[in-house]
Amino acid sequence: MIKIDIANSLMKVHPCSRATALQVVDLLTERLKDALLNGHRIEIRGFGVFEPRPRKRGMGRNIKTGASVQIPKGKSIRFKPGKDLREIEVA
Amino acid sequence: MIKIDIANSLMKVHPCSRATALQVVDLLTERLKDALLNGHRIEIRGFGVFEPRPRKRGMGRNIKTGASVQIPKGKSIRFKPGKDLREIEVA
DNA sequence: ATTGGCGATGTCGATCTTGATCATCAGCGA
DNA sequence: TCGCTGATGATCAAGATCGACATCGCCAAT
CATH class of the missing domain: 4.10.520.10 (IHF-like DNA-binding proteins)
Incomplete structure (x- = not known):
């Protein structure tokens, strides 16, 4: 499973374009990374x-x-x- | 950082209510869990x-x-x- | 505010990690 | 949708770390 699959799963329950879903997934990973890098x-x-x-x-x-x-x-x-x-x- | 914080971060870049953001985050984790449980x-x-x-x-x-x-x-x-x-x- | 998952403890063995390189596949542009 | 860029995977070796059980308290989640 890769990012695209996650985005597809998100689309199934959240009405939005694939691009948007990708953005959301990417954003989440970005936030998680940032938080982790900050030692949280x-x-x-x-x-x-x-x-x-x-x-x-x-x-x-x-x-x-x-x-x-x-x-x-x-x-x-x-x-x-x-x-x-x-x-x-x-x- | 907990789920709420992630939801807040999502809200900042994705126009939606906190409840919706929570749902998205929860959904993502659900999908990830499911995929992992399936051995993917x-x-x-x-x-x-x-x-x-x-x-x-x-x-x-x-x-x-x-x-x-x-x-x-x-x-x-x-x-x-x-x-x-x-x-x-x-x- | 309530519920209950999660942390830490302690031991002992297996697991994992880092490092460098080539091949392959994820990510993304055209 | 096709293809390019480049990050990821596996490996050898030694040493450090994780893991699980059982229980109480703490904090996440509702």
């Missing part, structure tokens, strides 16, 4: 929680060189599935 | 990718008993931050 946690009950987290681990590995690669970065976004998402069984 | 991967460039993944690890831990707890479930949702989300520096 996004909590939506029944769906999940997006949380910016500081990362402590500081070492990776380079395939070619095989040398230990320092990981200077220290942040990442974690998405924690909500109750509804945990209902996933062995499909 | 949601890929949005510049934002991130939601991917249902089978979980192989089969052991947890009970605080009280401290005994190894079998994890019967075998799925979880992983959110992979896109390029824009990786721009997060040590805020």
Whole structure:
């Protein structure tokens, strides 16, 4: 599923053109990104929680060189599935 | 940031009542949930990718008993931050 | 204001992450 | 609708992090 599919789903329940639906989806993602970049946690009950987290681990590995690669970065976004998402069984 | 904030952001760029904005946000999350539950991967460039993944690890831990707890479930949702989300520096 | 999902705790193993590169597909212009 | 741009995926390796259970409190949602 890609952005277009989401827009189509939105159109089914919200009377608007595909372009508008795309705009809405894009906007939402933009807002979420912005909020996350600002360090804000996004909590939506029944769906999940997006949380910016500081990362402590500081070492990776380079395939070619095989040398230990320092990981200077220290942040990442974690998405924690909500109750509804945990209902996933062995499909 | 919670659902209401997202709805407000939507209202700013999309002329509609708060109730409608809430409905849109709720709908989107519903669609995403449904897609994920159906095992579909949601890929949005510049934002991130939601991917249902089978979980192989089969052991947890009970605080009280401290005994190894079998994890019967075998799925979880992983959110992979896109390029824009990786721009997060040590805020 | 009420309901109830969600957070944190604690342990121990599996999972995930970073880094670079080529191929493929998402996003979007014409 | 067709095609281009370029972001994403997989991989090797080592080390750090997540996960789940069970419970109380807090805050999101109604």
